[in-house]
Amino acid sequence: MEEKLKKILDEYEREEGNLIYLLQCLERDFGYIPEDAVNWFSKTLDVPPAKFYGLATFYAQFHLKPRGENIITVCCGTACHVKGSERLLSSLTKELQIPSGEDTSEDGKFTVEKVNCVGACSIAPVVIINKDIQGKMTADRLMKEIKRLK
Amino acid sequence: MKGKDIQIKVCMGTGGLAAGGETVLRAFRESLKEKGIDATVDRNCSIHQVGCRGFCARDVLVDVIIDGEKTTYQYIKPEMVPQIVEEHIIKGMPVEEWTVKDDYRQFHEKQVKVVLADCGEIDPEEIDSYIDRGGYEALRRALTEMTPEQIVNTIEASGLRGRGGAGFPTGLKWEYARKNPSEVKYIICNADEGDPGAFMDRSIIEGNPHSVIEGMIIGAYAIGAKKGYVYIRAEYPLAVKRLGIALEQARQRGFLGDDILGSGFSFDIKIKLGAGAFVCGEETALIASIEGKRGMPRAKPPFPVEKGLWGKPTVINNVETLANVPYIIRNGALWFAQYGTDKSKGTKVFALTGKVRNTGLIEVPMGITLREIIYEIGGGIEGDRRLKAVQTGGPSGGCIPAHLIDIPVDYENLTKVGSIVGSGGMVVMDETDCMVNIAKYFLEFTQAESCGKCVPCRIGTKRLLEILTRITEGRGRPGDIELLEVLSNDIKLGSLCGLGQTAPNPVLSTIKYFRDEYEAHIHEKRCPAGVCKNLLTYTILEEFCKGCTLCAKVCPAGAIVGERKQPHRIVQEICIKCGACFETCKFSAIKKG
Ligand SMILES: Cc1cc2nc3c(=O)[nH]c(=O)nc-3n(C[C@H](O)[C@H](O)[C@H](O)COP(=O)(O)O)c2cc1C
Ligand code: FES
Numbered sequence: 001m002e003e004k005l006k007k008i009l010d011e012y013e014r015e016e017g018n019l020i021y022l023l024q025c026l027e028r029d030f031g032y033i034p035e036d037a038v039n040w041f042s043k044t045l046d047v048p049p050a051k052f053y054g055l056a057t058f059y060a061q062f063h064l065k066p067r068g069e070n071i072i073t074v075c076c077g078t079a080c081h082v083k084g085s086e087r088l089l090s091s092l093t094k095e096l097q098i099p100s101g102e103d104t105s106e107d108g109k110f111t112v113e114k115v116n117c118v119g120a121c122s123i124a125p126v127v128i129i130n131k132d133i134q135g136k137m138t139a140d141r142l143m144k145e146i147k148r149l150k
Numbered sequence: 151m152k153g154k155d156i157q158i159k160v161c162m163g164t165g166g167l168a169a170g171g172e173t174v175l176r177a178f179r180e181s182l183k184e185k186g187i188d189a190t191v192d193r194n195c196s197i198h199q200v201g202c203r204g205f206c207a208r209d210v211l212v213d214v215i216i217d218g219e220k221t222t223y224q225y226i227k228p229e230m231v232p233q234i235v236e237e238h239i240i241k242g243m244p245v246e247e248w249t250v251k252d253d254y255r256q257f258h259e260k261q262v263k264v265v266l267a268d269c270g271e272i273d274p275e276e277i278d279s280y281i282d283r284g285g286y287e288a289l290r291r292a293l294t295e296m297t298p299e300q301i302v303n304t305i306e307a308s309g310l311r312g313r314g315g316a317g318f319p320t321g322l323k324w325e326y327a328r329k330n331p332s333e334v335k336y337i338i339c340n341a342d343e344g345d346p347g348a349f350m351d352r353s354i355i356e357g358n359p360h361s362v363i364e365g366m367i368i369g370a371y372a373i374g375a376k377k378g379y380v381y382i383r384a385e386y387p388l389a390v391k392r393l394g395i396a397l398e399q400a401r402q403r404g405f406l407g408d409d410i411l412g413s414g415f416s417f418d419i420k421i422k423l424g425a426g427a428f429v430c431g432e433e434t435a436l437i438a439s440i441e442g443k444r445g446m447p448r449a450k451p452p453f454p455v456e457k458g459l460w461g462k463p464t465v466i467n468n469v470e471t472l473a474n475v476p477y478i479i480r481n482g483a484l485w486f487a488q489y490g491t492d493k494s495k496g497t498k499v500f501a502l503t504g505k506v507r508n509t510g511l512i513e514v515p516m517g518i519t520l521r522e523i524i525y526e527i528g529g530g531i532e533g534d535r536r537l538k539a540v541q542t543g544g545p546s547g548g549c550i551p552a553h554l555i556d557i558p559v560d561y562e563n564l565t566k567v568g569s570i571v572g573s574g575g576m577v578v579m580d581e582t583d584c585m586v587n588i589a590k591y592f593l594e595f596t597q598a599e600s601c602g603k604c605v606p607c608r609i610g611t612k613r614l615l616e617i618l619t620r621i622t623e624g625r626g627r628p629g630d631i632e633l634l635e636v637l638s639n640d641i642k643l644g645s646l647c648g649l650g651q652t653a654p655n656p657v658l659s660t661i662k663y664f665r666d667e668y669e670a671h672i673h674e675k676r677c678p679a680g681v682c683k684n685l686l687t688y689t690i691l692e693e694f695c696k697g698c699t700l701c702a703k704v705c706p707a708g709a710i711v712g713e714r715k716q717p718h719r720i721v722q723e724i725c726i727k728c729g730a731c732f733e734t735c736k737f738s739a740i741k742k743g
Contacts, residue, residue: 018442020425024384058444058601060426061384078347078541078577079503081591087728091706116428116595118385119349121503122510123209139730140704 004029005040019047019055023062032063068104068111070149073128077117080125088125089114091139095146109150156187156239159213159270170227174210177228181235208250214238222250253529257508260527262489264497265473266513269357274392277399280360286405288479292368293413296479301372302328305475307483309495314340314431314468315546315572315648317494317561323465326455327373330463335375338459338466339366340436341382341389344428345544346595348575350499351469353511355382355389358473359396363419365472367405368479370417373465378419381436384426393421428545428599432647433466435601446601447647468573470499490516494560498571504541504578505532520555524578535580538679539663543572545592545599546652548659549585568659570652584681585664586671590618592656600649607650610641614657622682626672631661680742683727687743692717694739701731701740 008025015021022041026033033056042049056062074080074089092098092112096105104111120126123135129145158178162171208224214234215221221244223234230248238244263269272279280286292301306321327335339362343351355362366378382390397419400406408416422440429435430445437459439445458464474496478486487495494516503509506528514523520540524530531537539549548569550557557563564571579588597611614637617630638654645651661668670676677685690701690710695717702710702718709725712718720731732740 020439020442024423024425054444055425055442058427062425076346078544078575078591079509081346082504082577082579082583082588087730090726090728091730094706115385116344116346117348119343119352121347121349121501124503139706139728 001034001036002040005037009041009044019051020059023052023056023059027062032066065104066108069109070130071111071113071128072130072146073113073115073118075116075118075120075124075126075128076114077121077124079117079121083124085125088127088137088139088142092142092146095143110146155215155217157213157215159215161209161211161270171210173228174212174226174231177231178212178235181232182239185235185240187235187239208254211250214244216242222254223248224250224254253508256529257510257512257527260518260522261513262497262515263513264477264486264489265354265361265470265499266357266511267477268361269354272358274357274359275395277360277396277403280358284480285360285476286364286403288476289364289367289405290411292371292479293411293415298328298372298374301368301479304483305372305478308478308486309483309490309493310471310474310478310486311494311561312468313470313474313498313573314466315543315570317571320467320471323455323467324369324372326453327375327463327465330455332463334462335373336459336462336464337366337370337373337375337378338436338440338464339378339380339469339472340431340433340466341380341386341469342424342431342436343383343386343469343573344431344599345546345573345575347503347541347544347577348501348573350501350511350574352383352386352389353501354469354473354499355386355393359389359393360400361473361476362393362469363396363400364405365467365475366419367410367417368475369465369467369472371415373463375465376417378417379422379440379459380419381422381424381430381440384423390421390423397421427601428595429601429647429649432649435647436466437464444601446603447649449646470574491558491560493562494571498559498574500574500576502528502576502578504576505535505580505583506530506578507532514559516560517558519558520550523559523576524555528578531578531580535582537578538581538583539579539585541569541577541579541588541656542575543570543652543655544575545596546570546648546655547572547575548655549579549588549663550659551663568655568662570655582679582681584622584677584679585660585667586618586622586677587679587681589657589660590615590622593618593653596649596653600653604644604646604650606641606644607646607653610637610645610650611653613637614641614654618657621668621671622677623684624671624675624682626668628672630672631665631668635661686727687722688720688725688727688729688732689741690718690720691739691741694737696737696739698736700734700736704730704734706730 011025012022026037038049038052074085076085096110098105118126120135125137126135127137160171160175210226212223212226213220234245268283302321302324310320311317312320341351370378406418424430427445430439432447433454435445435447454464454466490496497513497515499513502512508529512527537552539551541549550567550569554567561571593615597615600607600611602608617634620626621630634657638658641654642651667678670678675685697715699714707724707726709721710718732742
């Protein structure tokens with residue numbers, strides 16, 4: 001881990017000491033913001049951990065917990081909303097048995113996230129399955145995709 | 151085949167990619183190679199194609215151009231490619247069955263392309279295809295023939311106003327920054343595009359990134375900035391990638407860097423990835439975010455043109471605003487000002503979505519009516535249902551009811567009816583959309599995105615949302631409508647930034663035009679559009695049910711019981727009112743109400 005963190009420190013210094021950039025690197029390399037990493041940077045840079053968490057909790061891009069192996073992102077932008085994205089979301093949480101208030105299934109296989117418009121409104125409703133954008137989604141097709149991933 | 155000039159352009163935007171643009175492109179390459187035909191298979195610009203040449207709803211769109219004669223195909227799949235190659239490219243007989251029809255032409259007829267003129271024509275990853283169509287000519291002229299003052303004057307004379315929402319005159323903004331004596335100044339391109347239901351800026355960057363870069367360099371020269379930033383959403387990976395490629399190519403050609411085109415002017419641009427916060431589209435919050443802080447807005451004045459990034463004068467412009475600039479410099483202020491209305495000049499790009507037949511990206515002259523947009527360009531409402539309202543301006547805008555669709559679309563007129571032009575999202579809604587639900591949807595959005603700095607916005611939006619939620623759940627109380635109105639006006643007056651100041655707009659405009667729907671929810675516990683779950687029951691009409699069991703199969707809750715070939719029944723206690731059965735039933739045997 002230390003190795004990776006040192007590399008990020010290098011990048012961070014090249015980016016004029018931008019803490020958001022540092023967190024983006026952590027997210028990129030680890031998939032979330034590990035507490036140990038924050039503590040390490042806090043000591044190394046002499047910046048209180050609160051500063052890191054202040055940023056990490058403000059921006060939607062950062063996650064404080066590891067995410068599932070498969071990431072299903074449901075677009076909840078206006079166009080997708082009027083075309084029924086809510087129904088897709090509820091069938092997902094039901095099928096994957098995601099505890100309320102959480103976004104990851106207990107076995108760590110799936111994370112369900114919401115996004116506000118991915119900019120493909122013309123093919124609403126849109127679901128992104130592991131970075132693959134799929135338009136005109138139906139609950140039926142979505143369940144088939146999930147079964148495939150299981 | 152020899153001697154013929156063949157071009158094939160495949161739509162490769164986010165929409166196109168989602169529909170399989172990549173595989174279609176590959177299929178063309180393979181099929182042509184097999185037949186030994188020499189043609190260029192361009193990755194033609196993406197979402198433009200999607201929006202302005204076709205609709206992403208019809209993806210994948212493919213242009214086949216033989217000696218200048220263009221045929222456009224829609225809904226193309228890889229397995230259709232060999233037939234197109236065989237019949238059209240080899241035998242010269244277009245496959246009529248798959249070509250676009252009249253509605254495609256109608257989609258384009260009323261449009262006027264300025265910003266999107268080159269989109270869909272050029273390969274966004276190839277700088278020469280932009281230069282071939284006159285790209286970077288405006289930059290050359292600006293740097294070698296014009297003074298910064300002349301540039302500012304031209305932009306002012308064109309009447310260009312900011313396309314990011316507020317509609318502030320761009321020339322005036324630049325003039326303030328130009329006059330500032332500071333040694334260090336910045337120009338920022340706002341590509342945060344947070345409006346949930348809009349994709350204009352993404353499409354412009356995906357389709358023609360160089361126009362934005364050229365506009366930025368001209369702006370930088372006009373105000374005297376040496377460094378620029380593009381603040382772009384991380385949710386737009388394709389746009390980020392193409393922008394990066396374009397910047398690198400511009401540097402190689404000497405359009406960016408030191409001593410640009412030998413003029414002595416130096417300037418470079420850096421990409422900053424947004425970290426996912428709607429409020430960062432607001433200019434002072436955006437600046438805080440670039441500085442590495444929490445993206446919280448601050449009170450204005452001082453405005454960014456006085457004290458912006460790192461305390462230095464900073465011009466922030468929207469993507470579309472900047473993309474207009476090269477065309478204005480190239481063709482002149484008068485040319486631009488011929489389009490539009492008295493106070494709103496030029497064209498505006500809208501993302502037309504929702505319940506219209508033809509969805510996609512459109513560019514229309516300011517002053518066009520909503521009716522023309524919806525019924526002529528958009529081809530009318532899906533399924534010939536009745537138009538109910540048009541939502542413009544996203545969470546800061548409002549819903550314009552069907553009886554007002556003859557008003558001209560410009561900054562002043564939309565504001566007058568309680569909405570705004572905003573960044574250009576245009577979501578069409580029909581009689582199956584519930585206006586209270588829409589208001590609640592936007593408040594969910596703004597409440598979650600409120601940065602929490604000022605109380606009216608943080609607490610106010612939360613209270614608005616609570617009231618709207620209870621109304622949609624059948625727990626509305628008499629007096630709730632008035633309460634919403636009072637609270638809304640207080641939030642508008644008391645909030646620090648544009649987010650809070652405009653957050654109540656969706657509530658106020660829906661109350662203004664659809665008060666009866668609110669009343670039905672509150673007093674009759676009824677949702678006239680049949681959307682609000684708690685106010686609905688689904689029942690099976692025995693006389694129509696054939697016992698096909700389809701509904702029981704799709705029911706995620708297992709709430710539908712019955713024998714095969716016998717009428718089924720919904721167990722109300724288990725039903726989660728998802729509507730899946732309603733949509734699946736082939737015999738209209740399920741009643742909603
Ligand atoms: C909450 C909020 C969100 C905004 N989001 C955006 C945005 O996503 N894109 C944008 O260009 N402007 C956005 N703006 C407007 C900007 O603050 C700013 O006015 C604009 O970028 C100026 O550029 P223009 O003059 O070219 O329009 C937003 C404003 C507010 C208050
Ligand atoms: S609203 Fe879902 S892609 Fe825009």
